[in-house]
Structure formats: structure tokens, C-alpha cells
Amino acid sequence: DTGVSQDPRHKITKRGQNVTFRCDPISEHNRLYWYRQTLGQGPEFLTYFQNEAQLEKSRLLSDRFSAERPKGSFSTLEIQRTEQGDSAMYLCASSLEEVRNTEAFFGQGTRLTVV
Amino acid sequence: DQQVKQNSPSLSVQEGRISILNCDYTNSMFDYFLWYKKYPAEGPTFLISISSIKDKNEDGRFTVFLNKSAKHLSLHIVPSQPGDSAVYFCAARDSQGNLIFGKGTKLSVKP
Numbered sequence: 001d002t003g004v005s006q007d008p009r010h011k012i013t014k015r016g017q018n019v020t021f022r023c024d025p026i027s028e029h030n031r032l033y034w035y036r037q038t039l040g041q042g043p044e045f046l047t048y049f050q051n052e053a054q055l056e057k058s059r060l061l062s063d064r065f066s067a068e069r070p071k072g073s074f075s076t077l078e079i080q081r082t083e084q085g086d087s088a089m090y091l092c093a094s095s096l097e098e099v100r101n102t103e104a105f106f107g108q109g110t111r112l113t114v115v
Numbered sequence: 116d117q118q119v120k121q122n123s124p125s126l127s128v129q130e131g132r133i134s135i136l137n138c139d140y141t142n143s144m145f146d147y148f149l150w151y152k153k154y155p156a157e158g159p160t161f162l163i164s165i166s167s168i169k170d171k172n173e174d175g176r177f178t179v180f181l182n183k184s185a186k187h188l189s190l191h192i193v194p195s196q197p198g199d200s201a202v203y204f205c206a207a208r209d210s211q212g213n214l215i216f217g218k219g220t221k222l223s224v225k226p
Contacts, residue, residue: 031212040218042206042217042219043216048211048213056211091159093158103149105161106158107158108157
């Protein structure tokens with residue numbers, strides 16, 4: 001296993017278009033997180049899954065955002081009707097939640113630019 | 116309101132000297148703290164962590180100190196190397212197991 005994988009690495013889209021990002025976590029990890037990072041900020045929590053169940057959503061996750069993890073493995077994050085303010089780095093992380101005090105491993109992120 | 120604060124946006128240190136990065140938090144329920152390192156165009160990489168039941172954890176050149184009464188932690192890097200130049204994020208784990216991040220401190224280690 002090579003770690004958390006995100007695809008694509010970069011995405012440029014026109015305002016109003018829909019985009020979808022994919023995250024493949026470390027295979028034995030049951031928890032998967034999505035974060036967003038903008039310039040000068042730390043990663044901001046968006047949502048997380050425990051296996052296939054989406055357990056928490058941040059208020060940052062507007063109705064235009066939807067995340068799925070249908071089989072408890074990979075996850076997708078879709079943004080509908082993109083806006084320029086959605087331009088950011090979208091980070092996925094995974095962890096093994098049976099081990100309480102353990103770090104989350106991050107992917108390399110998907111950089112979204114909305115023009 | 117930010118629960119995890121890194122009040123120094125940047126820090127410049129000479130190679131071979133000690134780098135000290137600071138972090139403050141407001142929620143006394145946080146029980147696990149982590150430091151991540153981030154290079155441009157990459158995701159954060161885990162560096163070192165500490166449980167709230169400890170006050171120090173050391174791993175090679177990296178040591179994290181936790182002062183629970185002050186709600187303060189710090190990362191010491193000694194000796195600092197040019198390859199340590201990156202943005203360092205402090206993070207705290209909340210009761211849901213999610214990580215709350217600070218805004219980061221950009222460390223520059225000059226040869």
C-alpha cells in the first residue's frame with residue numbers, strides 16, 4: 001500500500017461546473033476525512049466517514065457539496081455549481097480508529113481552481 | 116473562534132540552531148496533539164504526537180512539549196537543517212476523533 005491517494009492532483013474548472021474528486025485511503029483504515037485548505041490557513045475539517053457511514057459534516061459543507069463512501073473503501077467529494085470561493089486544496093486523510101491515539105495520514109491533495 | 120492557534124506565521128533559524136514552534140489551544144477536552152509538516156503542493160506529513168497524559172515526547176531531532184495547565188505545546192527541532200524548511204501545523208484531536216488544525220508556521224532554515 002502506497003498511502004492515501006487522491007485524484008486528480010489538479011483541476012481547473014469554469015464557474016458553475018460540477019467537479020468530483022476521488023480519495024483512496026490506506027486499505028485497512030476505516031476512518032476517512034475530507035479537509036479543505038486555503039492560502040494562509042490550516043486544513044479545515046469538512047466531513048468524515050467511519051466505514052461507509054458519514055458521521056459528521058462541518059458547516060463549511062454547503063448543500064453544493066456531497067461526499068460518499070459507498071463500500072467503505074474509496075470516497076468521492078462532489079462540488080456542484082462551483083464558485084470561485086471553492087478554489088482551494090482538498091485534502092483526504094485516513095486513520096485506523098480502533099487505535100484511539102493514532103495519526104491520520106494525508107494524501108497529496110487535489111488543487112481546485114475555479115475560473 | 117479558533118481552537119488551535121499558531122500565533123507566529125513564520126520563523127527563520129540558522130542551520131544547526133534550535134527551532135521552536137509554538138501552539139496554543141483553548142479546549143481542555145483535547146487529549147491528543149500532533150504536529151504535521153507540509154511542503155508546497157503536497158499533503159501534510161505526520162511528524163510527531165503527544166498524548167495529554169504526557170508532557171514530553173522525543174523522536175530523534177524532534178521533541179514535543181505539552182503544558183496542559185497553560186494549554187500550550189511546542190515543537191523543538193535541534194539541530195535544524197535546511198531540509199526542515201516547510202510549514203508546520205499543530206493539530207488537536209477532538210472528542211469525535213477529528214483533527215483541528217492551527218494556521219501553520221512557516222519555518223525557514225538558512226544555511
